Each structure stands twice: as structure tokens, then as C-alpha cells.
Amino acid sequence: MEHLSVQEKIDMILSYGENGKNVEHAVTLYVQRFPDSVRSLASFYQVLSKFTTNGSVQAKKRNSPKTFTGVNNEIAVLATVANDPHVSIRHLSRDSGTSQSSVLRVLKRNKYHLFHLSQHDELQGNDFQNRMTFYQWALQQM
Known part of the structure; x- marks a missing residue:
């Protein structure tokens, strides 16, 4: 359904009522009154259906309860x-x-940012000796 303003929906309902609840005549009257805003028969039926179901032309608010976050x-x-x-x-x-x-x-x-620490590096038995060898080599390069 194309986007309709609340005022357009009200005008559609009023033209429907003025024509004895005849949708075809209501569309004709609506086109005569508002030539710049031509609406289809299907859009009239959708507006009327929502109006009879909800009792209002405004869009129904979606209220999904957040049950857990009590x-x-x-x-x-x-x-x-x-x-x-x-x-x-x-x-x-x-x-x-x-x-x-x-x-x-x-x-x-509550400004909690969970993360998991994962340790990827661990010292082995010969790490100290390898480190000392690298330091001595680096000193010789200078």
C-alpha cells in the first residue's frame, strides 16, 4: 500500500460514508475532490479494513513487551x-x-562489556636461553 497521510485516510473514510458505504462511488468522489491524489480501489479497501479493525486511521503502534528485562x-x-x-x-x-x-x-x-581472555603465548623451558642468544647477536650487530 502506498504511503498515505492520516488526513488522506480520513478523507477516504468520509467519502466512503457520504456515498452510502459504496467503495466504487467513494473512489469516484475522492478523485473529484482531490485530483492530484488519485487512489486505487485496493488502497480504499485496505484503509477501510484497517479502520474497521482498529477503529482508527492511524498506524497501530507495535508494542512488543520486553519480558525479560525486568x-x-x-x-x-x-x-x-x-x-x-x-x-x-x-x-x-x-x-x-x-x-x-x-x-x-x-x-x-549497565555498561558491561564482556570479553574472554585467551592466552596464546607461554614460556617454554629454553626461552630464556634463546632470548639471551638473540640479545648477544643484536649487540654484535651494533
Whole structure:
């Protein structure tokens, strides 16, 4: 459906009512009144359908409740992170029974940035001797 302003939708509903709830006549009247804003029969049907369903011509607001991010659940996640700062998002999500995105939202809101330390380098038994050999070679090069 093409983008319609609220005023255009109201005008469409009014022309529909003035024509005895006849959509074809309402489209004709609308075209006569607003020649620059020609609307199709399908757009009239969509506006009327939404109006009868919602009782309003304005777009319905999408209210998806954020069920997890309540105070009690937020405290539980923060307490778990404070107890074990190396816990993964996956484990937090599984233990709390909620989605990973909800856990991330709670942590971001409280300015936690989780990361895992991974140690890639470790000293071997002959590292000291190799280091001393390199230093002596570097001194000779100078």
C-alpha cells in the first residue's frame, strides 16, 4: 500500500460514508475532490479494513513487551556476572532462560562489556636461553 497521510485516510473514510458505504462511488468522489491524489480501489479497501479493525486511521503502534528485562531478572544477570566475570553470554542466557539478545541488552545498559581472555603465548623451558642468544647477536650487530 502506498504511503498515505492520516488526513488522506480520513478523507477516504468520509467519502466512503457520504456515498452510502459504496467503495466504487467513494473512489469516484475522492478523485473529484482531490485530483492530484488519485487512489486505487485496493488502497480504499485496505484503509477501510484497517479502520474497521482498529477503529482508527492511524498506524497501530507495535508494542512488543520486553519480558525479560525486568528489574528482578536484570539483577540476577548482573549478580551472576559479578560473581563470575568470565561467564559467557550463552551460559547466562541458558541459566536465566531468556534470549541472548536480552542478556546483551541488560549488560549494555549497565555498561558491561564482556570479553574472554585467551592466552596464546607461554614460556617454554629454553626461552630464556634463546632470548639471551638473540640479545648477544643484536649487540654484535651494533
